[in-house]
Amino acid sequence: DAKTTQPPSMDCAEGRAANLPCNHSTISGNEYVYWYRQIHSQGPQYIIHGLKNNETNEMASLIITEDRKSSTLILPHATLRDTAVYYCIVIQGGGGADGLTFGKGTHLIIQP
């Protein structure tokens, strides 16, 4: 079973910030939080990852709570092209020999 819990769907207006929550209350010390998104009929795309500090890149920001039991992915200025299913996944050591267990993710719909 997936170790994360996400809301099944969210709406956001174009141009506004999209904040996607994820609960991972059983995360262990060496597990990273990764975010991917899947646009319809494409393979998942890497967005961002973090261990305990907040992270930012050209796509998004990742806010991880101090106890690491939850995190929020922030798309600062959502566009229609950000409509996708967003997956939050915890990965031990950042990756390796094991495949991933995907939860149901959050279907983010950007409204014009």
Added chain:
Amino acid sequence: GAVVSQHPSWVICKSGTSVKIECRSLDFQATTMFWYRQFPKQSLMLMATSNEGSKATYEQGVEKDKFLINHASLTLSTLTVTSAHPEDSSFYICSASTQNYGYTFGSGTRLTVV
């Protein structure tokens, strides 16, 4: 960097025939690749782990004689769906573990068996 190329992007085949899907790591060597299957409105499900130079490891419930995996080089893994049936119609996605991005995914292959 860390690009995984998957081919073909879509394929239609007749029931009873076999279909091969290729997955290549373009700018890195992948000793381990992963194959997923995704049915409509569902999440990705891990099918098997492909190890270069050795036999693949299949998840419970995945028929190894039906889904043949070959990982003969550090940059190529193939999935062959043998004797395909309509219930095998699905979206197949490959992936490789990378140093900086966790896992990188191919663009997927839409298989339709008629």
